[in-house]
Amino acid sequence: MATNAIDQTRRMLSLVTYLRERPGARVGDVARAFGITEDELIADLDVLPLCGTSFRGGDLLDIDTDGDRIWWRNPDAVGSSTGAPLRLAADEATALLVAARAVATLPGLRESDRQALLRATAKLEAAAGEVAGASSRLSVTFESEGGVFADVDRAIAERRRLWLRYYSPARDQLTEREVDPIRLFAVGHTYMEAWCRLSEARRTFRLDRVAEIRLLDDPAEPPELELRDLSEGLVQPSAEDPEVVVEVGPGGRWVAEYYPHDSAEERPDGGLRITLRTPDPASLRRLALRLGGDGRIVSPPELADSARRAAGEALAAYGE
Amino acid sequence: MAIAKAERLMNLALCLLGTRRPLSKRELRGSIEAYIEAGTDDSFNRMFERDKDDLRELGLVIETVENLDGDIGYLARRDSNRLPPVELDAEEAAALGLAAKVWQQARLAGAASGALQKLRAAGMPLADDPYDHSALEPRIPAHEAAFEPLMLACRDRRPVTFEYRKANAARPETRHVEPWILECCRGHWYLAGWDRERRAERVFRLSRITGRVRSRSAAFTADVPDHVTVRETVERWAGEIATSTARIRLRTGAGYPLRARATAVQPAADGWDELEIPYGHGLDAWLVEFGPDVVVLEPAELRADVLERLRAVAKG
Numbered sequence: 035m036a037t038n039a040i041d042q043t044r045r046m047l048s049l050v051t052y053l054r055e056r057p058g059a060r061v062g063d064v065a066r067a068f069g070i071t072e073d074e075l076i077a078d079l080d081v082l083p084l085c086g087t088s089f090r091g092g093d094l095l096d097i098d099t100d101g102d103r104i105w106w107r108n109p110d111a112v113g114s115s116t117g118a119p120l121r122l123a124a125d126e127a128t129a130l131l132v133a134a135r136a137v138a139t140l141p142g143l144r145e146s147d148r149q150a151l152l153r154a155t156a157k158l159e160a161a162a163g164e165v166a167g168a169s170s171r172l173s174v175t176f177e178s179e180g181g182v183f184a185d186v187d188r189a190i191a192e193r194r195r196l197w198l199r200y201y202s203p204a205r206d207q208l209t210e211r212e213v214d215p216i217r218l219f220a221v222g223h224t225y226m227e228a229w230c231r232l233s234e235a236r237r238t239f240r241l242d243r244v245a246e247i248r249l250l251d252d253p254a255e256p257p258e259l260e261l262r263d264l265s266e267g268l269v270q271p272s273a274e275d276p277e278v279v280v281e282v283g284p285g286g287r288w289v290a291e292y293y294p295h296d297s298a299e300e301r302p303d304g305g306l307r308i309t310l311r312t313p314d315p316a317s318l319r320r321l322a323l324r325l326g327g328d329g330r331i332v333s334p335p336e337l338a339d340s341a342r343r344a345a346g347e348a349l350a351a352y353g354e
Numbered sequence: 355m356a357i358a359k360a361e362r363l364m365n366l367a368l369c370l371l372g373t374r375r376p377l378s379k380r381e382l383r384g385s386i387e388a389y390i391e392a393g394t395d396d397s398f399n400r401m402f403e404r405d406k407d408d409l410r411e412l413g414l415v416i417e418t419v420e421n422l423d424g425d426i427g428y429l430a431r432r433d434s435n436r437l438p439p440v441e442l443d444a445e446e447a448a449a450l451g452l453a454a455k456v457w458q459q460a461r462l463a464g465a466a467s468g469a470l471q472k473l474r475a476a477g478m479p480l481a482d483d484p485y486d487h488s489a490l491e492p493r494i495p496a497h498e499a500a501f502e503p504l505m506l507a508c509r510d511r512r513p514v515t516f517e518y519r520k521a522n523a524a525r526p527e528t529r530h531v532e533p534w535i536l537e538c539c540r541g542h543w544y545l546a547g548w549d550r551e552r553r554a555e556r557v558f559r560l561s562r563i564t565g566r567v568r569s570r571s572a573a574f575t576a577d578v579p580d581h582v583t584v585r586e587t588v589e590r591w592a593g594e595i596a597t598s599t600a601r602i603r604l605r606t607g608a609g610y611p612l613r614a615r616a617t618a619v620q621p622a623a624d625g626w627d628e629l630e631i632p633y634g635h636g637l638d639a640w641l642v643e644f645g646p647d648v649v650v651l652e653p654a655e656l657r658a659d660v661l662e663r664l665r666a667v668a669k670g
Binding site: 038039040041042043044045046047048049050051052063066067069081082084085086095118119120121122123124125126127128129130133134136137140146147150151153154157158160161163165168170171172173174175176177201203206208217218219220221222223245284285287288291303304305319320321322323324325327328330338341342344345346347348349350351352354 | 495
């Protein structure tokens with residue numbers, strides 16, 4: 035993420051306070067304390083000597099680094115009040131408090147971590163004072179998949195293999211498989227990323243679709259993998275995946291909210307023509323059925339046929 | 355080259371924090387290089403007003419003081435800008451470090467790191483991050499364009515206007531709303547507030563807001579309730595609040611999620627089971643997903659809804 039001027043200013047104000055207390059601080063340590071790269075820190079250190087309280091006669095911050103340590107040669111020149119830590123802004127208090135409250139609700143959190151988080155939240159609320167009030171206008175809850183979560187968390191901590199009975203909605207099937215868990219993450223629902231020994235590939239499992247779970251005694255041995263970047267979304271179709279075109283009326287616009295897609299063109303009736311890609315178009319038969327009169331599959335034709343056939347068979351069971 | 359904005363903001367902040375007496379606009383203009391180079395009075399004034407707003411967003415309390423001659427001066431008093439003492443141990447610091455990482459929205463991610471940096475400057479210890487080896491990585495997405503303007507409007511209690519397309523509406527409609535809270539359920543953001551036209555509380559899904567959110571400074575006309583529950587509304591939309599029970603036949607081995615929600619499962623003849631499941635909004639669409647593996651027995655209303663959907667699909 036590119037640093038914007040606001041974030042940089044905020045950071046430099048805290049840096050001034052921090053450096054005042056720590057003459058000769060090491061670049062690496064300061065960067066780590068501030069959660070930034072050394073290059074970002076050096077960029078800040080390039081700006082700081084241009085800042086000061088020059089209305090009092092040219093007092094600029096004389097802050098300098100040799101690339102290893104940071105020296106501030108005139109800490110008293112700009113007034114000691116710039117040394118006091120600054121109060122939290124409303125957005126800062128909100129960002130931290132809302133996140134802390136949300137994380138504290140995660141079912142699989144270790145109890146000692148939850149307690150630490152609750153203590154920190156209370157101290158933060160007190161320190162933030164009246165600006166803490168704004169944080170009640172934002173709220174986040176994660177879904178609780180409690181029992182399963184605890185087992186996965188333990189398997190990861192102890193590096194053990196897991197046995198799962200897992201529901202795949204695409205096939206409406208339960209399959210049994212052994213997996214080597216890699217990590218757990220929560221984006222609305224909670225997911226496990228794991229090496230699936232059945233498909234010999236990396237797979238993501240939604241915990242509320244785990245019907246049964248057992249810790250095995252075998253050690254987990256997932257191959258060395260680079261962790262996926264989740265910021266682009268969970269589902270990242272590849273360019274080679276077959277294309278599916280769905281036309282929906284106004285009642286089917288939700289499809290564009292739930293399915294990552296390449297394009298969604300407005301149609302004159304208030305509906306959409308949605309183009310998406312999936313490795314397994316047959317898995318969208320459920321969607322075609324669900325849409326009913328609110329939409330239809332345009333292509334591939336085999337998918338449209340299979341939905342029609344399934345509906346025909348279902349009607350036969352009602353005597354139609 | 356124009357002087358970087360961060361440098362200008364930093365200089366203004368240091369001047370206002372470093373002074374014991376209010377500084378006039380003229381003094382500030384004379385001592386900050388970027389303002390000297392600002393050109394006309396107009397462009398300086400605009401720049402100065404924006405910069406003050408930006409510093410206030412960062413939490414700085416800037417006072418405006420009028421002296422005996424009627425001149426306006428500015429200062430950021432030490433007492434009103436100081437963080438009260440807050441002592442966090444290494445465990446608490448690590449817990450906050452984990453929490454600060456969950457935001458995927460740029461403004462809140464920046465604010466969360468900014469808060470940590472202030473706490474760090476105030477002496478919060480730097481722990482070996484115990485979460486480095488933990489399995490847990492919570493993330494809060496907020497990709498909707500409406501998120502940031504609505505967050506600010508909720509914070510500042512300003513009424514908003516936006517175009518909203520209901521789930522099954524052909525056209526968006528203009529809505530005038532007094533925004534109360536934003537809540538994230540199941541990875542989606544919702545706004546709860548007072549709908550001025552409908553004179554009632556309403557919940558809006560952010561992904562259904564089209565176009566820009568406009569806000570203006572005006573008072574709320576309705577009281578803000580102490581407690582707002584977005585989640586119940588969302589669960590009702592999702593059909594999770596059942597109003598009665600349905601009876602269906604399900605092919606043996608199929609439809610695990612239906613079985614998981616069933617209140618009773620009985621084996622029936624010829625490879626079928628009979629289930630009782632909670633009947634709420636949206637059950638008909640869900641049952642149709644299972645195609646020929648589900649047959650609705652009762653109520654008749656549900657059976658008719660499912661048949662209608664199936665006929666529509668069979669027709670193509």
